[in-house]
Amino acid sequence: MPTYELVYFNARGRGEIARLLLAQAGVDYEDTRLTQDEFKAIKGDVTKAPLGQLPVLVVKGTATPFPPIPQSHAIERYLARAFDMYGKNIEEATRIDVVCECVGDIFTHIMKMFFEKDDAKKAELGKSFVEKDSKTILTAMCDALKKNSGGKGFFVGDKMTIADITVFNMAETIFGSMPPLAAMYPALKEFSDRMKAEPKIAAWLKKRPETAM
Template sequence: MPNYKLMYFDSKGRAEVIRMALTVAGQEFEDKRFAREEWQTVKPTIPQNQLPCLQVDGRFIPQSGAILRYVGRAFGLYGENNDESTIIDVVIGTTEDFMKHVIALYYEKDEAKKAELIKDVQEVKLPAYLNILEDILKQNDGGNGFFAGKKISIADMLVFDLMDQVGTMVTLPTFPPKLGGLMEKVKSNPKMKEYLAKRGS
């Protein structure tokens, strides 16, 4: 079996959904978390000089999206066929579009501008994103409650993780019915439940 080492900082960020995916897959991995000072020393040795980075038997895989898809394909979390994988890609792309607004909010230093961004995300961007996700679920869940197919995928975990992290910056609204059901299904997955209990907030 390959040895997996996920490298990131001591925070959730872009690595958290990858941690979740590996955990749900039942795959042991080294969760290497760099202090900022340590990272400056290690940085020149990491492809593209950025994190997260996944090391598989010594081979480096950079870029969070590529890592997440790699893990999804490796452990059956990326759909059972091309149609399901495509739906998952649609969810990932939609999420990346929304994340641009969240990242802008996170890095804004001017308090007045930050307040405007919070209002826009909370009142406009977030409801629109949730409605898109609800529509995707209505069109594709087939009564199973997941975005694609009959079991949990990286798309389900990605949305769950994003809402978990965004909820620390803005007030989350009540989720639409199907999306709310999805969030509960992800949270109640046995391995995910155990992981969240260990991790805490």
């Protein structure tokens, strides 16, 4: 049986979706959280950080040797396939991909705000995000949720997939930092609350280290 080690920083960032997938799958793993100095010490070692960046997933115990996996989305999709959380067929997998790519577009805007040093510009970006930049995608997400399950289930199919994990991770970020969005998209807020109450997800949220993001 494979064993897993997720190597990242002490932050949610690009490692949290993988952690949520592992939590929902009920799989024990080594949650290795490096300091910046510890990362610098391995950055040039391609056997530990193939692309000189984190996260990296180390998989052991497979039938054939498996090199460390870089790139957060590749890690997430590997785990989703391994844990049967990538849909029942190619159609569902494609719908899942669309949802995940939409979340990626949302995070492109979020990262601009996060790294903006000028407070006035940061506030302007936040206002634009709430009023304009996020509107099309978040509205489409609510519509997709309602069409699939009347707004009471999952985004694709009849069980939790990587799409749900990815949207939940996004919802935690945007509803926590921009509260008005919760009232603007109640279907998405209700979905986030249901996900938060899922036993394995709830257990992870309770024990995970407190970090800013």
